Amino acid sequence: MKFLCVPCDEQMKLKHALGPDGGSVALVYACPACSAEMAMMTNPHETQVVGSLGVKIGPGEAPETAAAASKCPFTGMLADMGVPLAAQGADRDASPADGESGANGGNGAPAGIPWTAEARERLANIPDIVRTSAVAGIEKFALDHGYDEVDAAVLERARSFFGIA
Amino acid sequence: MKTYSDIAGDGGSDVLGQVLQQRERIAEAMAGIDHVVAIGSGKGGVGKSTLTMQLALALGRAGRRCAILDADLNGPCQARLAGLERAPLLPGDRGMALPRTPDGLGVVSLGSLLPESEHLAFDSVATGDSHVWRATREFNLFQQLLGLVDWGRLDFLLVDLPPGAERTLQYAEALGPAARFVLVTIPAALARGVVARSAAALGTTPNEVLGYIENMSGYYCGTCDGVRPLFDGAAGDAPELGLPCLARVPFDPRLATASDAGEADLPPGPVLHALDEAAEQLLRCVA
Numbered sequence: 033m034k035f036l037c038v039p040c041d042e043q044m045k046l047k048h049a050l051g052p053d054g055g056s057v058a059l060v061y062a063c064p065a066c067s068a069e070m071a072m073m074t075n076p077h078e079t080q081v082v083g084s085l086g087v088k089i090g091p092g093e094a095p096e097t098a099a100a101a102s103k104c105p106f107t108g109m110l111a112d113m114g115v116p117l118a119a120q121g122a123d124r125d126a127s128p129a130d131g132e133s134g135a136n137g138g139n140g141a142p143a144g145i146p147w148t149a150e151a152r153e154r155l156a157n158i159p160d161i162v163r164t165s166a167v168a169g170i171e172k173f174a175l176d177h178g179y180d181e182v183d184a185a186v187l188e189r190a191r192s193f194f195g196i197a
Numbered sequence: 198m199k200t201y202s203d204i205a206g207d208g209g210s211d212v213l214g215q216v217l218q219q220r221e222r223i224a225e226a227m228a229g230i231d232h233v234v235a236i237g238s239g240k241g242g243v244g245k246s247t248l249t250m251q252l253a254l255a256l257g258r259a260g261r262r263c264a265i266l267d268a269d270l271n272g273p274c275q276a277r278l279a280g281l282e283r284a285p286l287l288p289g290d291r292g293m294a295l296p297r298t299p300d301g302l303g304v305v306s307l308g309s310l311l312p313e314s315e316h317l318a319f320d321s322v323a324t325g326d327s328h329v330w331r332a333t334r335e336f337n338l339f340q341q342l343l344g345l346v347d348w349g350r351l352d353f354l355l356v357d358l359p360p361g362a363e364r365t366l367q368y369a370e371a372l373g374p375a376a377r378f379v380l381v382t383i384p385a386a387l388a389r390g391v392v393a394r395s396a397a398a399l400g401t402t403p404n405e406v407l408g409y410i411e412n413m414s415g416y417y418c419g420t421c422d423g424v425r426p427l428f429d430g431a432a433g434d435a436p437e438l439g440l441p442c443l444a445r446v447p448f449d450p451r452l453a454t455a456s457d458a459g460e461a462d463l464p465p466g467p468v469l470h471a472l473d474e475a476a477e478q479l480l481r482c483v484a
Contacts, residue, residue, distance in 0.1 A: 055323065187288060
C-alpha cells in the first residue's frame with residue numbers, strides 16, 4: 033500500500049504509529065514537501081487478514097524478541113520506529129511459552145524453565161501456531177528428566193528419547 | 198498525478214519480497230524430495246488417511262524413503278495412525294525435526310500436538326469473523342510446515358489432504374505444479390460423484406492426476422478368507438472419472454482396529470496385496 037499527497041504529487045512517508053489497541057493500529061504518514069499528515073487506521077479484521085498472510089508490515093526486521101513475542105503484523109514497523117516494546121505487550125519471561133499467546137497448546141503447559149539463547153533460537157523452526165505446544169512438550173521432557181534448563185543438548189536428548197531423526 | 202507504479206517499493210514492507218522468501222524457503226526445504234504426491238478425494242470418510250498411511254508403508258516395503266504430511270489441519274489423524282500422538286515437534290539446527298515411526302516413516306501431523314479433545318485455534322483480534330481470514334491462516338500454517346520441516350532425502354512425500362473438492366484445488370495451487378495427485382473413492386455413486394468434481398477441479402491446474410484408488414472395494418471376510426461385496430450398487434450413475442484405476446483395496450476390519458490403535462501393520466492377505474499393487478502402480482506412474 034502506498035500513499036500519495038495529491039497536491040504535492042509526492043509519496044507520503046511513514047512518520048509514526050499508534051497502537052496496537054484493540055486490534056487496531058494507526059499509521060501516521062507525512063508529506064515530505066508540505067508536511068501534511070494523514071493517518072491510516074486498521075480495523076481488527078484488516079489487522080487479522082494481514083497477520084494471516086504471514087507477512088510483516090513496515091520497513092526492516094523487528095528485533096527477534098519483539099517478533100517472537102507479538103502476533104501483531106505491524107511489529108516490524110513499530111520496532112523500527114522505536115515504539116517501546118513494552119507498549120506492545122512484548123515483555124518476556126525466561127520460558128518461551130510465556131511469549132506466545134492465544135494459540136493452541138497453552139493448556140497444561142508447565143510453569144516454564146530457562147532456555148539458552150541457542151535453544152530459543154531453534155524455536156523459530158517450529159510454526160508459530162504450535163510453538164507453545166512444542167515448548168510445553170520440551171519443558172515437560174526436561175523437567176521429567178531432571179534438567180533445570182533447556183539447551184541444545186537437551187533438545188538433542190529429547191530427539192533421541194522420542195526416536196526422532 | 199503519480200500512479201501506483203510510478204512510486205518505487207510498496208511503502209517499506211516489501212510484502213512481495215517476503216512472499217518470495219517464503220517460497221524460496223519451501224523450495225529449499227523440499228529440495229531433497231523426489232516426488233510429492235497428494236492423496237485427496239473431495240469426499241470425507243472414504244479412507245484417505247488410512248490409505249495414505251498404508252500406501253506409504255507399501256512404498257517403504259518397496260524400498261522407498263517416505264514421509265507423510267498431514268494437511269488435514271482441522272482433523273489430523275496421521276499421528277494416531279502412526280502411533281505418534283505423543284511425539285513432540287522438536288526444533289533442530291536445520292529445521293523442525295521429522296518425527297518418525299519405529300519403522301522409519303516420517304509423519305508430520307498436528308495430531309502430535311493437539312489432543313483430540315481440542316480443535317485447532319488461531320489467535321485473532323477479529324473475534325467472530327473467522328470465515329474471513331481462517332483459510333488464509335491455515336494455508337500459511339501449511340506452508341510453514343512445508344518450509345520448516347527438515348525433510349532430508351525422501352523418495353516420496355505423501356500429503357494427506359482434507360475433504361472438500363475446493364480444498365483439493367487450493368492445495369494443488371499451494372503445493373505447486375510439480376505435485377501429483379491420487380484420488381481416493383469408494384464404489385458408491387455418492388462418493389464417486391464428489392471425487393469426479395475434484396478431478397474436474399484438478400483438471401484446471403497443471404498438476405498431474407496419476408489415477409484413483411477404489412477403497413472399500415469389497416471387504417475381507419476372515420471366516421471364508423475371501424473378499425465379499427460391500428456396495429451392491431457400485432458406482433451407479435456417477436460420472437466416469439476418466440482416470441486410471443491404480444488399485445482396488447478391500448476393507449479389512451482388522452485394519453480399522455489396528456489403525457485406531459496406531460498399529461499400522463497388516464498381516465498378509467488380499468488387502469496387503471492390493472496395497473502393494475497400488476504402490477507398484479504409483480512407482481510406474483512416476484518412473
